[in-house]
Amino acid sequence: xxxxxxxxxxxxxxxxxxxxxxxxxxxxxxxxxxxxxxxxxxxxxxxxxxxxxxxxxxxxxxxxxxxxxxxxxxxxxxxxxxxxxxxxxxxxxxxxxxxxxxxxxxxxxxxxxxxxxxxxxxxxxxxxxxxxxxxxxxxxxxxxxxxxxxxxxxxxxxxxxxxxxxxxxxxxxxxxxxxxxxxxxxxxxxxxxxxxxxxxxxxxxxxxxxxxxxxxxxxxxxxxxxxxxxxxxxxxxxxxxxxxxxxxxxxxxxxxxxxxxxxxxxxxxxxxxxxxxxxxxxxxxxxxxxxxxxxxxxxxxxxxxxxxxxxxxxxxxxxxxxxxxxxxxxxxxxxxxxxxxxxxxxxxxxxxxxxxxxxxxxxxxxxxxxxxxxxxxxxxxxxxxxxxxxxxxxxxxxxxxxx
Numbered sequence: 077x078x079x080x081x082x083x084x085x086x087x088x089x090x091x092x093x094x095x096x097x098x099x100x101x102x103x104x105x106x107x108x109x110x111x112x113x114x115x116x117x118x119x120x121x122x123x124x125x126x127x128x129x130x131x132x133x134x135x136x137x138x139x140x141x142x143x144x145x146x147x148x149x150x151x152x153x154x155x156x157x158x159x160x161x162x163x164x165x166x167x168x169x170x171x172x173x174x175x176x177x178x179x180x181x182x183x184x185x186x187x188x189x190x191x192x193x194x195x196x197x198x199x200x201x202x203x204x205x206x207x208x209x210x211x212x213x214x215x216x217x218x219x220x221x222x223x224x225x226x227x228x229x230x231x232x233x234x235x236x237x238x239x240x241x242x243x244x245x246x247x248x249x250x251x252x253x254x255x256x257x258x259x260x261x262x263x264x265x266x267x268x269x270x271x272x273x274x275x276x277x278x279x280x281x282x283x284x285x286x287x288x289x290x291x292x293x294x295x296x297x298x299x300x301x302x303x304x305x306x307x308x309x310x311x312x313x314x315x316x317x318x319x320x321x322x323x324x325x326x327x328x329x330x331x332x333x334x335x336x337x338x339x340x341x342x343x344x345x346x347x348x349x350x351x352x353x354x355x356x357x358x359x360x361x362x363x364x365x366x367x368x369x370x371x372x373x374x375x376x377x378x379x380x381x382x383x384x385x386x387x388x389x390x391x392x393x394x395x396x397x398x399x400x401x402x403x404x405x406x407x408x409x410x411x412x413x414x415x416x417x418x419x420x421x422x423x424x425x426x427x428x429x430x431x432x433x434x435x436x437x438x439x440x441x442x443x444x445x446x447x448x449x450x451x452x453x454x455x456x457x458x459x460x461x462x463x464x465x466x467x468x469x470x471x472x473x474x475x476x477x478x479x
Contacts, residue, residue, distance in 0.1 A: 090409075090442035090452075094131050096120060107304050109386040110236030112397050116459045118405070125233035125241045132405040132459065133382070137244065139403040140378050141223055143275055144246050147268040151261070153219045153248055158199045160225065164189035166198050169352050181227050192227035197349050197373060200249045205355035208369070213253070213357070216369075217261050221248035223378065235304055237383035238337065244379045250372040251350070253357060258370040262294065262344050265374050269298055269340050272376070276385055276400040280339055281309060281318030284325065294344040299336035302387045309336040337384045340376040347371065397460035407438040409456045411466040415445040 095117035113119040118133040129137060145155070164182075167173035173180070173191075181192040193199065200220060204211075211218065223246045230241050237243075248265065252258040266282065273280040278300050285297040299309055299318065308321040310331040319325035321333065347368035350356070356366040382403075390398040399405070442452040449466050456464045 088406075088437070088440040090440060090455075091444050093440070096130070107235035107238060107383075107387065108390060108392055109238070109383040112386055112390060112395070113236060113383065115395070116397055118397075118459075119236060121236070125230065127236055127240060129379070135405040136382055136399070136403050137378060140276075140382060141246075143402055144223070144272060144376060144378070147272050148219075148221050148246070148248055151219065151264050151268050152217070153221045155222060156220055157222050157224060158193075158196050158203070160193055160227070161190050162193050162199060164191070166202060167191060169202075170198050170349055171352075172198070179228050179230070181229050194226050194228040195373075195375075196222070196247055197249070197345070197371075198353075201349040201353045201355050201371065204251055204369070205350070205353040208355050208357065216251065216253050217257055218251040219248060219261070220250075221246060221374075235383070237379045238304065238387070239306075240379070243377050246376045246378060248374040250374075251355070252370040252372075253367075255346075255370055258344060258372055262342065262372050265372070266296060266342055269342065269374070269376070273298060273300075273339060275402055276381075278339065278385060278388055278400070281311065281336070283309065283319050284323050285320060285341070293346050296342050297338050298340040298342075300339050300384055300388045301334050302337045302384065303335050303392075304387060305335040305337040307336045307338060309334055337380075337387065339381060339384055340374070342374045343372060345371040345373055396457040399460040399462075401462065404460055404462055406440050406459070406461050407463060408436075408440075409461045409464045410439060410441040411449055411452050411456075411464060412441065412443065412445055413467050414448055 098114040098117060099121055110119075113133070114121065116132065117130050118136065119127045120130055121127045148155070164173055167176075167180075176194070179194060183190055183192075204218070204220075223244065226243055226245045228241060228243075230239060233239050233241055250258065250261050250265070252261065270280070270282065280298045280300050282296050282298055285295050297307070297320075299305070299307055301309070301311070309318045310321055310324060310326070310333055311318045312326045312328050312331050314328045314330065315326055317326050318336075324331075347370060350368040350371050355369050355371075357369065385400050385403070386397055389400065390396070442455065444452060449468060453464055453466065
């Protein structure tokens with residue numbers, strides 16, 4: 077058949093995609109995204125708390141990384157990679173070995189104790205401390221970030237990717253010579269976060285929050301409205317602002333209480349970590365009174381954000397995923413005619429041939445021609461593919477989403 081032979085030479089085939097049958101969801105799950113992502117074979121869960129990203133999910137994640145990298149680079153961030161394993165003595169320097177005791181995955185090797193890092197304040201500050209004497213004054217502010225897997229011994233893992241023991245996170249750390257500079261960069265990164273969520277079509281509320289074990293003088297959460305969220309937010313239709321329930325920020329009396337998902341978190345840490353690790357300005361140009369660098373940290377959980385986007389954008393009654401257009405796994409699907417149908421040889425080969433000459437990995441063809449167009453179209457809707465080109469008596473394009 078001309079259609080299928082052309083497809084197999086050109087682009088990804090649906091029949092060869094790794095889309096295993098989903099496992100049963102736990103009965104207590106109230107997460108819309110958990111069921112949708114598993115039904116569409118974006119995520120698979122063999123061990124609860126450790127969901128696996130399948131090829132569709134990995135494509136989404138790759139695109140999400142690109143969106144975030146663009147904004148982090150735009151504010152002056154430089155990407156690096158830090159070890160996932162941290163020694164006990166490093167974590168004891170900040171006192172978080174004990175403060176985060178139950179959250180850390182701890183283990184021993186050759187009589188030394190380690191943990192799998194849920195965050196990297198200690199590692200990045202120790203790195204900067206080891207080289208700060210050679211860093212020129214003109215290099216500040218110094219913004220370093222990574223996108224890497226984190227590990228937290230989370231006892232209440234639930235809702236698929238929203239709360240897990242292993243998760244992919246972007247964490248940016250900034251180092252400054254003074255508080256004023258730190259404050260300026262803090263505002264710039266917060267603005268970058270808002271641009272990220274705008275690109276992902278997510279309405280978010282920037283709200284003051286508690287510092288918790290991270291410490292610091294200033295921090296904000298970015299929250300998106302969702303019934304499975306773990307924060308309670310008060311939103312005001314008059315001023316359009318939101319605040320955590322225990323931190324009211326609006327004087328208007330008519331507020332609506334809603335549940336919300338954390339999409340990102342920014343902290344101005346001060347010198348808590350830099351003082352502990354002796355990260356100061358370089359000795360070649362400072363006086364005897366060396367001051368610790370001022371530090372900020374900024375986090376976005378990418379795997380969590382994937383699920384949050386589906387949770388927020390997809391209507392509760394829908395069985396079809398609605399992705400932000402920038403991170404949809406495939407932009408276009410091609411549906412050849414059903415095998416044995418009159419449409420197999422009605423002259424559409426030329427049209428399809430022109431499409432298949434386009435070198436674009438945003439296309440895939442559902443070559444399962446033993447199935448009807450309608451059945452395959454429904455599969456595309458379930459995956460969240462926004463545009464489908466179906467070949468019947470003529471080539472017809474379906475716009476499946478309003479993005």
